[in-house]
Amino acid sequence: MEKYNHGEIEKKWQKKWAETNIYRATESQEKPKYYVLDMFPYPSGAGLHVGHPKGYIATDVFARMKMMQGFNVLHPMGWDAFGLPAENYAIKNKIHPRIAVEQNIAAFKSQLEKFGFTYDWDREINTSEPRFYRWTQWIFLQLFKQGLAYQSKEPINWCPSCKTGLANEDLEGGKCERCGSEIERKPMRQWVLKITDYADRLLADLQELPDWEESIKEMQKNWIGKSEGATIKFPISDSKNPNDQKYLEVFTTRLDTIYGCTYCVVAPEHPLLLELGERMQKPGRGRKIC
Ligand SMILES: [Zn+2]
Incomplete structure (x- = not known):
């Protein structure tokens, strides 16, 4: 058997696929539709890392299978290009973020093209382009008008080195996944979105996904994080003025064990702590909260 010359063969066929627009999805109704969506890469580095193709190859195999089974497959690709990581990359490399993102996208794209993936590049989107984010802004305004987007002072996971807030999923053992800082x-x-208003619906609709792995559904449930219980108000014992009675509000899922409560612990960022702390600093005054 002749040696497989991947350089020559890949180049020849990828050129042919690009010329004939073989992976372009049309709105044809003749075949059943199938939508294959990857998580878009974040072009905040000079090139792909090995984790990118790891996921994309699997999705591509699946998209190809569906094409061969006679489906009209839409398999798009785009760039999740907005945000602090792109800015941090720009600061670090002393380059304007728009130029850095453009350069990174060009590098990512040429690398992805070498794989010969089944993407319909006509559908490419870039989240840092105004024609894309005008719609995310429009969605935000609709949420705001409905009272579903509001401002709140919440404790967040802050990476002092990346100067960015991180989701719990972005932490590895309490450290920043990206740079390893504490x-x-x-x-x-x-700004926060009131997803809690939809907790019941989100949970109920998980039942409508029979093909999803149980472990994934469990992760979704934990993420939705709905728990049923009661809010209890503990009066603070030294509130002198009855009209100014202060309470510490506590949520519990185990109201039946409330009689075993001997003390309450207040989080360091709790606003009540500042107030109580001031009063406690006056000499000779120790304070019992509960
Ligand atoms: Zn970091």
């Missing part, structure tokens, strides 16, 4: 819990005024 994370600080920092109260910060931020």
Whole structure:
């Protein structure tokens, strides 16, 4: 058997696929539709890392199989290009973020093309382009009008080195997944979306996904994080003025064990702590909270 000359063969066929637009999805109704969506890469580095193709190859095999089974497959690709990691890359490399993102996208794209993936590049999107983010802004405004987007001072996971907030999923053993720095819990005024209003629906609709792995559904449930219980108000014992009675509000899922409560612990960022701390600093005054 002749040796497989991958350099020559890949180049020849990829050129042919590009010329004939073989992976372009049309709105044809003749075949059943199938939508294969990858997580878009974040072009905040000079090139792909090995984790990118690891996922993309698997999805591509699946998209190809569906094409061969006669489906009209839409398999797009795009760039999750907005945000602090792109800015940090720009700062570090002393380059304007728009130029850095453009350069990184060009590098990512040429690398992805070498794999010969089944992407319909006509559908390419870039989240840092105004024609894309005008729609995310529009969605935000609709949420805001409905009272579903509001500002709140919440403690967040803050990476002092990346100067960015991190989701719990971005932590590895309490450290920043990206740079390994120790994370600080920092109260910060931020916009939040009231997903809790939809907790019941999100949970109920998981039942409508029979093909999903149980472990994935469990992760979704934990992420939705709904727990049923009661809010209890503990009066603070030294509130002198009955009209100014202060309470410490506590949520519990185990109201039946409340009689075993001997003390309450207040988080370091709790606003009540500042107030109580001031009063406690006056000499000769120890305070019992509960
Ligand atoms: Zn970091």
